[in-house]
Amino acid sequence: MDKEKLSIIKIGGNIIEDATSLDAFLELFSNLEGKKILVHGGGKRATSIASKLGIESKMVNGRRITDKETLEVITMVYGGLVNKNVVAKLQALNIDAIGLTGADINSIQSEKRPVKEIDFGFVGDVKKVNHTNIDKLIQADFTPVFCAITHDGNGQLLNTNADTITSQVAVGMSNLYETSIYYCFELNGVLQDFNDKESVIKNINTDKYKQLLEDNIIVDGMIPKIDNCFDALQNGVEKVHIGNTSMFTKENNNFTTITL
Ligand SMILES: Nc1ncnc2c1ncn2[C@@H]1O[C@H](COP(=O)(O)OP(=O)(O)O)[C@@H](O)[C@H]1O
Numbered sequence: 001m002d003k004e005k006l007s008i009i010k011i012g013g014n015i016i017e018d019a020t021s022l023d024a025f026l027e028l029f030s031n032l033e034g035k036k037i038l039v040h041g042g043g044k045r046a047t048s049i050a051s052k053l054g055i056e057s058k059m060v061n062g063r064r065i066t067d068k069e070t071l072e073v074i075t076m077v078y079g080g081l082v083n084k085n086v087v088a089k090l091q092a093l094n095i096d097a098i099g100l101t102g103a104d105i106n107s108i109q110s111e112k113r114p115v116k117e118i119d120f121g122f123v124g125d126v127k128k129v130n131h132t133n134i135d136k137l138i139q140a141d142f143t144p145v146f147c148a149i150t151h152d153g154n155g156q157l158l159n160t161n162a163d164t165i166t167s168q169v170a171v172g173m174s175n176l177y178e179t180s181i182y183y184c185f186e187l188n189g190v191l192q193d194f195n196d197k198e199s200v201i202k203n204i205n206t207d208k209y210k211q212l213l214e215d216n217i218i219v220d221g222m223i224p225k226i227d228n229c230f231d232a233l234q235n236g237v238e239k240v241h242i243g244n245t246s247m248f249t250k251e252n253n254n255f256t257t258i259t260l
């Protein structure tokens with residue numbers, strides 16, 4: 001029997017910072033048919049609030065060095081401020097959303113990243129997604145909204161990149177569903193020429209990716225994002241797309257699809 005479809009949609013920090021695009025996105029998300037999960041970032045907001053508190057933010061390879069104080073900030077910002085506002089806005093759109101960290105219903109367990117050349121502090125690498133518990137919420141017609149926080153099973157919260165949460169939750173849920181990932185951000189897709197917002201690369205496979213990296217067309221945060229896409233596809237996820245906030249609507253066919 002064919003598996004039922006499940007869409008896992010991620011919104012990045014730039015969308016969260018722009019109330020108009022966030023509201024427009026949430027409206028489209030609320031109209032999306034079928035079972036769905038939302039994952040949100042919020043790195044920009046964490047950086048600005050940390051700065052107001054006199055805490056400097058340090059990123060290495062797109063990942064936040066998370067000391068004890070920074071962990072407190074990200075817990076308040078991702079788990080509280082951003083997550084609860086998104087949930088409240090979805091409730092206003094008649095979506096019965098439930099906000100979660102990975103500690104809630106033991107949904108995402110991770111392991112503190114081992115210290116090698118860099119000590120990332122309280123950053124977690126995902127070890128186990130509890131697809132059974134997450135599915136209990138979905139089956140009850142709740143819409144899970146995940147923030148970028150996981151736990152280690154021993155009472156420690158850990159900061160985990162929202163793109164990674166997305167791919168790992170999708171991999172876990174692909175035990176039960178035919179899963180598709182939509183990474184939504186402020187651009188139309190992965191661009192061939194960063195100065196031309198219409199130069200969307202329609203398809204990227206492993207060979208094309210190698211070439212784009214060599215040519216320095218894909219840089220910065222896009223590198224770990226696409227690495228997460230390939231990881232998801234290699235581990236059971238059916239489809240992965242990168243595009244703007246309306247990419248999952250029928251009218252929009254201008255986005256990037258990642259294939260192996
Ligand atoms: N070729 C490219 N096309 C589009 N974006 C790119 C490209 N190369 C690098 N990027 C960068 O990747 C960023 C998206 O990744 P990321 O920083 O993880 O953002 P988010 O978490 O908001 O999705 C874009 O804002 C852009 O600056």
Ligand SMILES: CC(=O)N[C@@H](CCC(=O)OP(=O)(O)O)C(=O)O
Pocket residue numbers: 011012013014040041042043044046062063064074123148159160161162163
């Ligand atoms: C470990 C790590 O780097 N975690 C990220 C989690 C938030 C995130 O991923 O937010 P965006 O999607 O908005 O970038 C961070 O603290 O920035």
